[in-house]
Amino acid sequence: METMRIIEVNHGIFDLNDQVAAQVRALNHEKHRHMINIMASPGAGKTTLLMKTIEALKGTMRIAVMEADIDASVDAEKMQAAGVAAVQVHTGGECAMDAEMTLQALRAWDSGDVDLLFLENVGNLVCPAETDTGADDRVVLLSVPEGDDKPLKYPLMFEVADLVLITKTDTQAYFTFDAERVIKNIRMRNDHAKILFLSAKTGEGMEAWIRWICERMA
Amino acid sequence: METMRIIEVNHGIFDLNDQVAAQVRALNHEKHRHMINIMASPGAGKTTLLMKTIEALKGTMRIAVMEADIDASVDAEKMQAAGVAAVQVHTGGECAMDAEMTLQALRAWDSGDVDLLFLENVGNLVCPAETDTGADDRVVLLSVPEGDDKPLKYPLMFEVADLVLITKTDTQAYFTFDAERVIKNIRMRNDHAKILFLSAKTGEGMEAWIRWICERMA
Secondary structure, rough: OOOOOOOEEEOHHHHHHHHHHHHHHHHHOOOOEEEEEEEOOOOHHHHHHHHHHHHHOOOOOOOEEEEEEOOOOOHHHHHHHHOOOEEEEOOOOOOOOOHHHHHHEEEEEEEEOOOOOEEOOOOOOHHHHHHHOOOOOEHHHHHHHHHOOOOHHHHHHHHHHOEEHHHEHHHOOOOOOOOOHHHHHHOOOOOOOOEEOOOOOOOOOHHHHHHHHHHHOO | OOOOOOOOOOOHHHHHHHHOOOHHHHHHHHOOOOOEEEEEEOOOHHHHHHHHHHHHHHOOOOOEEEEOOOOHHHHHHHHHHHOOOOEEEOOOOOOOOOOHHHHHHHHHHHOOOOEEEEEOOOOOHHHHHOOOOOOOOEEEEEEHHHHOHHHHOOHHHOOOOEEEEEEEEEHHOOOOHHHHHHHHHHHOOOOOEEEEOOOOOOOOOHHHHHHHHHHHOO
């Protein structure tokens, strides 16, 4: 297990964000790594999904995880324990990563050669949707306990998603969550995003998610 | 059932927020109403808690609910159906209500005479903690499915809370959530907030929450 790094980053100037996001993309392209921005509410299952995804893909490619949090470093420690390069980024109170913060972190962090880089964004259904980090794909998780009405209340997040993952499907019997309704609500905001249902806990639906990652990297 | 009102509000200037929050407090004081700001992640159970709280208190006092969302008005419709005055505030993309928005909404809305006013803030564990709305109390909900580590990751929210409600306790058998650990994690940030456990679904723990409201209003 590597030693934990914690990187404190500074919020970039909003207007320049698109330019810096392009720099992040160019840097990732140069390094031949594909970067996926994982966004969701706190507790939607981002960390557990990443742990299981690493388990499934670890033998086939080099993976690294950038953990963005306001404080604490519990998630980066978990990722390192799972055997991948991980870095903890502290956003200094900011409710999301922006491109400048991402670029600063990428430059400060020697992750070694990596094929697939996950950014686990700050748990938040609002701010992370507003800022392009320079990632190649944006994945939004919505967990069954949160409810099927969330795409109505947090429209931008579902609008910007390339993929929506409905997580914790193993708890569906316990909560009032209508699969058809959530699809309808997502489609009101986004007619092209792929929508997948999965439970990282039971493994149900995980193959389709893994297949999606591999297709995007191809 | 009253006709639904939707109020579009504008973000106030941050530096002036404390002054405007004092104006909100003065206005509520003048109208003899107690205002509680309810904050949590999306899907933590704010709306369900409010519905059950209205059910318990409706005969004993006049209640109104201000629903703050980025978009949609599903929650205000639910509150009106429950028989209380409700207004929907659209924050125009902002991830939380501030004092100016609250004041604008209070002035634009004729709620009639009210003893207890709930503000259901935008679902978010970051931004609403940063801004005083002028409410008398700040209540934070953390649901069992979200996990007991959230006070470590969203420290400010737990720091500013007067009361932390651990919700959806009926699902505790299904999730890995340690009651002692969550208390310890909250206490790292806040040594004075009251901490209560409840399930709005089964009603377990609701009396202590209702009692807390009545004590604060006294």
